[in-house]
Amino acid sequence: MTARKPSRKASRKSAEIPVELPVEAPAEPSAATPAAPAAAPAETTADAAASASAAPTPSATTTATKPAPAKRARTTRAEAVPPRPRQAAEGQGARPAPALDTADRGRLLAGDHHAPHDVLGAHPIPGGVLVRALRPYARSVTVLATGSRTELHDDGDGFFSGVLPVPEVPEYRLEVRYEDDTVEIDDPYRFWPAIGELDLHLIGEGRHEELWRALGAQPMVHQGVAGTRFTVWAPNARGVRVTGDFTYWDGTGTPMRSLGSTGVWELFLPGVGEGALYKYDICRPDGSHTVRADPMARRTEVPPSTASIVTASHHEWQDADWMAHRGDRPVHEAPFSVYEIHLASWRPGLTYRQLAEQLPAYVKDLGFTHVELMPVAEHPFGGSWGYQVTGFYAPTSRMGTPDDFRFLVDALHRAGIGVIMDWVPAHFPRDDWALAEFDGRPLYEPADPRRAAHPDWGTLEFDYGRTEVRNFLVANATYWCEEFHIDGLRVDAVASMLYLDYSREDGQWSPNEFGGRENLDAVAFLQEMNATVYRRNPGVVTIAEESTAWDGVTRPTDSGGLGFGLKWNMGWMHDSLQYIAKEPVHRKYHHNEMTFSMVYAYSENYVLPISHDEVVHGKQALVAKMPGDWWQQRANHRAYLGFMWAHPGKQLLFMGQEFAQGAEWSEGHGPDWWLLDPAYDASGDHRGVRTLVGDLNAVYGAVPALWQRDTSPEGFSWVDGGAAEDNVFAFLRFDADGSPLLAVSHFSPAVRTDYRLGVPETGAEGWVEVLNTDAARYGGGDVRNEEPVKAEAVPAHGRPSSISLTLPPLATVWLRPA
Known part of the structure; x- marks a missing residue:
């Protein structure tokens, strides 16, 4: 512009x-x-609006309250x-x-x-x-x-x-x-500076945990006058001017002042209020100019427009009870079942407020405890699904305002549903109006182009060794949790941050000071981020998408770990999907792919993810990965979900997979909701799978054995993990009191009768099915076990008693003592 x-x-x-x-x-x-x-005489940002109180004239005061929206x-x-x-x-x-x-x-x-x-x-x-x-x-x-x-x-x-x-x-x-x-x-x-000295000190140290209150565009009353304080960090700039629709995009008359060695520039503009469009006109070190969006903007124009917008929140939260109790039980000892959503395509065309009318009821009906939102922060290209962020502090304007997004989170909380958000601190795009060489030199990215360029995505990596950049990201994590009541951050692409040689060949990277490949600055950043988020926000969980065997991802930072609460189990996902895609006759040769996860199941606190990444770009939807005819595909799909929900670890399922959508996901049209129309789904094939997911979540939430000891070896025991010829996996889960649940997954298309499995001596009254994925209500053949199944004094699998079961074809059965 x-x-x-x-x-x-x-x-x-x-x-x-x-x-x-x-x-x-x-x-x-x-x-x-x-x-x-x-230099402002005030002490903190909370006091900054009252900075005039230290002026020579006692009557010069400022109220640190937000004014009504200015004209x-x-x-x-x-x-x-x-x-x-x-x-x-x-x-x-x-x-x-x-x-x-x-x-x-x-x-x-x-x-x-x-x-x-x-x-x-x-x-x-x-x-x-x-x-x-x-x-x-x-x-x-x-x-x-x-x-x-x-x-x-x-x-x-x-x-x-x-x-x-x-x-x-x-x-x-x-x-x-x-x-x-x-x-x-x-x-x-x-006007005096409207930012406090303590703010500037903390910014200089890289320790301002509420950075969004100090930088960016802040509507306020300053020295008795309503307006907006503009502050931006641009240490390499020769000069900075505010430009916007209030100056007809000519910043000549609105130059900002430099606040010393902090690199912060500031200007209070009276009369400029909420809704005003703005950018920064930056004079680079070489004297040329670049016009940039505000890195700290809390609201932006709808892409492809790129201006920042002055905004303030007026949302009145109604989730006090949720916020007070969300941390009552540690997440690794609580039921945690996640529905992953791409908001813009879940039901295309809906605004945040319209989503608030539909999404909470749908998720609650399915019984998921949480939703995980693919990145909400503003991004210029919708096809990136939000993973190339330009507005780290602004919810995407495609579906409404920041307060509209707050309204959606509030509605989910009032329905008893937690909200996790994908967060992307690994990289940012090169758009010349955003962060890249923001003030004329590398600022948010490393100066070394080999370190700056991300080899996979054509983007730039952050300079985690620079205190102000690390502060920008750590504060951003707390910002989403505190300003939008987000309950968890799933951190994207952690492995690409941890390794200096990630996707790089020899000669394309430099080792760290000890000669290793670990990015020590990134490690320190992740530890600081996790420690800060957990300290400031009780009940919040951070989740790492980390695809390597890095030691201690979910170990506390004071023990040398990265400090995440949970980690995506990419190994389980890869191995189990490889197994289930095989024809049943070949599965016996891949049996260990379903059992290997238990070798390392307690090395971290895990989430089992069937995410968006597994149902796009030729990988096929979950049901389409399955072999056989349509009946067998659906049966495999149901049996696999039953195995997943019983396996140690939390669960995550991407939208559309809950009703066996056959087509890959596309951000252009979202899930194929028409498959649930009774006029099309007369036999109930898709509705049956959705009913199963609801029942899986209901039983899961009601049976502590399935979640209470997810991270403890005492919570799991194989009954038979070696039945490769039968394609059977049988194991026990135990709650804190020792009460068991028996899970049996049978991945062959034949019925097996009189299948004997050793069981604990509890259950004198017999064992009853609490879930059978072959039930008719799910679209199965309804091969069931008469209840209760009596335990007999017949030794099996190292136990003195056993039960004899009928195993349905391509099905998972859960049983508990009567």
């Missing part, structure tokens, strides 16, 4: 909107002190709040001001001035107060002070100046006349 001079028609509207409030006297510097020093930038004065009454004398000209230094003039016009407040605004000088304004395209600028109107001299190039014959800086505003309109505004260059 190129800055341009407004047309005659455009100039009839105000480029800046006055917000008429009873303004208290502004802070007045002494004659020896600039009107707006570079949009293009509101005319007639639409604004009526100005307060004035008793002004007739207009009179100001005394000529000392000439502006040529270097300052040139730098302001070039956009590379680091201290515009030293030159612009009101400053005491011998014999009066110098007022200087930079108002491109203005015909005149008049200072309005109590009892007087003083027109400034036109110095050319948009500069206006004059000396007021007063002993100290008065309360004043500016009346700016354009070709066809006149507006009255507060002068942005009469």
Whole structure:
């Protein structure tokens, strides 16, 4: 968006909107002190709006409260709040001001001035107060002070100046006349910095855990005036200007000030409020300019538009009970069954609020404890599914506003459903309006191009060794948990972060300081992120998508681990899908692929994922992976889900697989909901599978043996893990009291009768089926066991008693003592 001079028609509207409030006297510097020093006297961001309290004039105060939404930038004065009454004398000209230094003039016009407040605004000088304004395209600028109107001299190039014959800086505003309109505004260059010294200190240290409160666009009341504070980190910039629809995308008149060695630039713009579009015009070290979206933007335009939007939250949460109790039980000792969703395509076209009307009821009916949302943060290309993020602090605007997204999370919580969000700190795209070489040099990415370039996705990796970048990401993790009440973060592509040689050949990477391939900076970042999230947000869980055998992914950080709560079990997923895709006659040769996971099942706290990655790009939908005719495919599908839900570890299932969708997922049209239409699904094939998933979750939640000791070897025991010739897997799960559940999966298409399995001596009254995936209600053949199945004093599988079962074809059966 190129800055341009407004047309005659455009100039009839105000480029800046006055917000008429009873303004208290502004802070007045002494004659020896600039009107707006570079360091704020306030201490924290919470106090930043009250930074004027440390000004020389006691009456200059600011309320740290969010104002009502300010008028949009293009509101005319007639639409604004009526100005307060004035008793002004007739207009009179100001005394000529000392000439502006040529270097300052040139730098302001070039956009590379680091201290515009030293030159612009009101400053005491011998014999009066110098007022200087930079108002491109203005015909005149008049200072309005109590009892007087003083027109400034036109110095050319948009500069206006004059000396007021007063002993100290008065309360004043500016009346700016354009070709066809006149507006009255507060002068942005009469305000102290609206960010506190403690904020700047924490930013410099890389320890600001609430970074979003310090950087970005923050609507606020500052020194009694409503407006927006703009702050951005750009340490390599020669100058930074705010540009937006309120300046007609010309930032010449709105340069920001540098706040010292922190690399932070700041400007408070009165009258700019919620809904305003903005970007930063950055002067690079070589003098060229780049216009960038705000890395800390909390709201963005709908792609492909790329501007940031000033926003503030007004959502009133109604999930207090959920938030108070979500951490009552550690997640690895709790039922945890996840429905993975791509929000934009679950039901295409729905907004966040419309999703809130449908999604919670659907998920609750299926019995899932949580939903996992594929990345919600803003991304320019929908085909990336959200995994190439440009707006790390902004929910995608495709489905509504940030408060609309809060409304959806709130609705899920009120339905008793937790919300996990995919989070992508591994890389970011190269778009020239976003993070790449943000201020003209590598900033968020490493300076070494070999380290910066991600070889798989054409993106850039983050510089985890830079404190400010690590702070940006750690604060982002806490931001989603605290501002949107997210219950968990599933961290994408952890393996690509951990290894310096990930997808790189020899010569394309450099070892760490110890000569190893581990990215020690990434390790430190992940440990800091996990420790911070867990400390600040009780009940939240972090989940690693980590595909290697890295030791200690879910070990606590104080024991040298990465500190995640759970890890995706990619090995189980790969091995079990490879097994189930084989024809039954060949499965006996791959039997160990279903049992090998128990060799390492307790090395980490695991989630068993059948995710979106397994049902796209030619991998086929879950049911389509299965061999045989349609009946056998569905039977395999049901039996596999029964095996998965009984196996140690938590469960995750991607949308569409809960009703055996046969086609691969496409973000363009989402699940094939029409398959559930009784007019099409007359035999109930797809509805039967969905019913099974609901029953799996219901029994799972009600039987602690299936989840309570997921991470303890005492919670599992093989009955027969070696029945390769029969394609049978039989094992016991135990809860904390020792109560068992027997799970038997039979992956052959024949019925097996009198199949003897050893069982514990409990269950004198017999064993009863609590779930059978071959039941008629699921679309099966309804081969069942008469209840109860009596235990006999016949030794089997190392146990003194046993039961004799009928095993349905291609089915999983769960039994418990009567």
